[in-house]
Amino acid sequence: MVGTRPYILWIGVIASNKNPLQIVDIAAHVPQVDFVLVGAPFDKDTVRQLETTKPPNVTYLGSVSESRKNQLIRRCSAGISTSRWETFGWVPLEFLTRKKPVLGPPLASFKEVYGDLMIYALDTEGFVSQIKRLYATGFRVEIKKDEVHQLQIKYGFKEAASAITRRLGSEFVVMFTQDAPLHSKYTAGYLRVNWRLCKELSKTVKDLVIFSDWSRFATEAHLLTRTTQLPKIVRALKARDEDLILGWNKGELHRKLIKVVLLAFEPICYVGLFLADKKIRSRPIVAVGPPQILAAITLKMLRQVRVACLLHDVLFFTDNSKYPLLFKAYNLLFSRALRHADYLITVSRAHSDQLLRFYPYPQKVVTLFGDQLNSRPS
Numbered sequence: 001m002v003g004t005r006p007y008i009l010w011i012g013v014i015a016s017n018k019n020p021l022q023i024v025d026i027a028a029h030v031p032q033v034d035f036v037l038v039g040a041p042f043d044k045d046t047v048r049q050l051e052t053t054k055p056p057n058v059t060y061l062g063s064v065s066e067s068r069k070n071q072l073i074r075r076c077s078a079g080i081s082t083s084r085w086e087t088f089g090w091v092p093l094e095f096l097t098r099k100k101p102v103l104g105p106p107l108a109s110f111k112e113v114y115g116d117l118m119i120y121a122l123d124t125e126g127f128v129s130q131i132k133r134l135y136a137t138g139f140r141v142e143i144k145k146d147e148v149h150q151l152q153i154k155y156g157f158k159e160a161a162s163a164i165t166r167r168l169g170s171e172f173v174v175m176f177t178q179d180a181p182l183h184s185k186y187t188a189g190y191l192r193v194n195w196r197l198c199k200e201l202s203k204t205v206k207d208l209v210i211f212s213d214w215s216r217f218a219t220e221a222h223l224l225t226r227t228t229q230l231p232k233i234v235r236a237l238k239a240r241d242e243d244l245i246l247g248w249n250k251g252e253l254h255r256k257l258i259k260v261v262l263l264a265f266e267p268i269c270y271v272g273l274f275l276a277d278k279k280i281r282s283r284p285i286v287a288v289g290p291p292q293i294l295a296a297i298t299l300k301m302l303r304q305v306r307v308a309c310l311l312h313d314v315l316f317f318t319d320n321s322k323y324p325l326l327f328k329a330y331n332l333l334f335s336r337a338l339r340h341a342d343y344l345i346t347v348s349r350a351h352s353d354q355l356l357r358f359y360p361y362p363q364k365v366v367t368l369f370g371d372q373l374n375s376r377p378s
Contacts, residue, residue, distance in 0.1 A: 006077035006139060007034035008103075008131065011069065011091045013188070014060075015043040020050055022082040022124060027058045029128040033135055035080075036072060038064045040186045063185040073098055077139040080127070086110065087313055087351035090189035092118055093155070096148050101141040103130055108350040113155070117147060155369050157193075161200035163373045167343055167366075168284035168306050171206040176270050176285060176292035179214035181239055190312040193347070194288045195221045197310070197368075201286070202226065209280055211273050211292075213238055213266070230269045237262055262291070263330060270295030271302075286310065290334055297337040308343040310368065314354045335359070345373065 012018040020037055027035045037060045041047045050060055064072070073079070079095035081104035089109055095102040096117055104110050106120040119134075119141075121127040134141065165171060177194045180186055195217040202208045202223060210227040212218060213235060218227040229235065241258045270292060275281065284306035287296035296307045335358060338344060344365050346352045352365050359365065366373040 005032075005034050006135065007036050007075075008078045008080050009072055009076040009095075010035065010037040010039075010080050010082070011073075011094070012039045012081070012083065013042045014039050014047050014050065016046055017084050019082040019084050020046065021053070022127075023058060023080070024050065024054050025124045026080075026082075026127045026131070028055050029124075030131050030135070031055070031057055033057065033077075033131060034059070036061060036076070038062070038069060038072065065185050066187055069187065073100065076100060078102060078131075078134060080104065081110075082127075083107070087354065088113060088189070088347040090192065093151070096143060097152065099143050099145075099148075101134060101139060101143065103127060108353070109348050112348055112350050114151070117143065117151070157196045157200040158204075160368050160373065161197060161204040164197075164286060164308055164345070165201070165204050167373070168286070168308060170284050170306075171204075172280075172283050173201060173205045173207075174209045174211070174274065174280050174283045174285045175201065176211050176287040176289070176296055178289040178292065179212045179218055180216040181214050181235075181242075182216045182219060184214075184216055184242075186242075190288075191217055193312070194310070195223070197286075198223055209277070209283070211270055228273055230266070230273070234262070234266055234269055237265075266291040267295040267298065271298050274299055275303075281305075284308070288312075290330075293341075294334065294337055297340050300340055300342075306342045307340075308345055309338065309341045310345045310347075311351070311355065312347060314351070314358075 010020065010023055012020070014020055023035050023037060035058045040063045054060070073094060079092065079100050079102035081089065081091060083089065083105070086107055086109045089107070092102045092104060092110065092114055101119060103119045103121055106122065110118055119130050121130050165173065175198055177198060178191060180191060198210060199221045208226055210218065210223060212227050213230050215224060215227070215229060218224045237258050241255060241262070281303060282305060285296045285299065286308050287293045288310045293309045296309065299305055300307045338359065339361065341364065344355065344359065345368050346355055346365060347368050349367055349370065352367055355365060356362055
């Protein structure tokens with residue numbers, strides 16, 4: 001797709017909260033620039049609107065491999081985010097580390113993490129104005145190498161892994177985490193964070209045992225030998241659920257039944273795997289993801305193990321329009337369960353602020369990359 005014209009790259013799942021349709025409005029006002037969008041087509045209605053309304057200078061490539069994504073970043077003129085909310089926002093970091101200017105809305109998390117390294121725009125008119133300015137200068141923007149380097153150091157995982165180990169008071173740790181199928185092209189920032197943290201924990205602790213649902217990121221991180229996967233029936237159900245989402249099959253009732261089964265069965269599998277291994281029954285747990293966290297909290301109540309929960313969002317399930325009663329009940333159960341955790345680890349202060357609107361134990365909330373995590377546990 002890459003030609004001689006400059007192009008601006010948008011990365012994210014195609015869903016309403018990522019607001020990809022704003023690119024259609026922006027692109028219509030800057031026909032001299034191309035726009036390329038990549039990401040899994042999770043919201044079929046949004047994808048249809050995108051495909052039917054986009055002008056000629058907009059291309060949607062769907063899901064791409066990690067190597068293809070990195071190639072697109074290297075060749076683009078700039079990056080852009082139109083997301084309505086982010087608790088951290090990892091994509092701008094990918095652009096900045098490759099010295100690409102990146103535009104985005106002035107979200108609290110963006111301002112906290114990236115400060116003046118990003119170019120902010122309040123609305124479509126603001127984006128158009130900033131893009132025209134960049135185009136007039138050939139997209140030449142000074143991105144200070146030392147500031148980006150400091151950003152990489154601050155949001156590295158080595159110190160975070162050491163701090164989590166100190167807080168849990170053990171060098172023998174179990175991690176419950178999400179993954180993706182080995183053949184999957186789906187890339188999500190939270191999955192990369194989970195497994196980068198796993199990688200650093202594996203270097204920090206004397207022994208790390210990982211329980212996960214799939215194997216792609218475990219393989220990429222060379223942690224497959226440390227990882228025990230859930231039973232095949234659970235993986236088959238999760239694979240079928242993803243196929244129904246990405247394939248847009250009409251089996252909505254089928255998918256709903258799968259969701260209900262997984263909501264109950266998946267946490268039980270994590271509990272069973274943990275209790276089946278006598279060597280780890282007293283080890284502390286780092287849990288990431290709603291089923292994983294529910295399993296860890298259950299084990300805390302059964303075995304009194306210490307539990308740290310890494311949260312990437314406070315909206316645990318956002319599919320409320322399709323399953324309103326189910327997800328409201330599950331969210332209530334989940335928020336109640338979180339009160340039993342020893343620590344809730346958020347990815348930014350903006351994220352912590354969102355969490356503390358309903359979570360009544362501020363002393364348990366720490367930030368993954370903040371001084372608070374590195375301070376002595378109370």
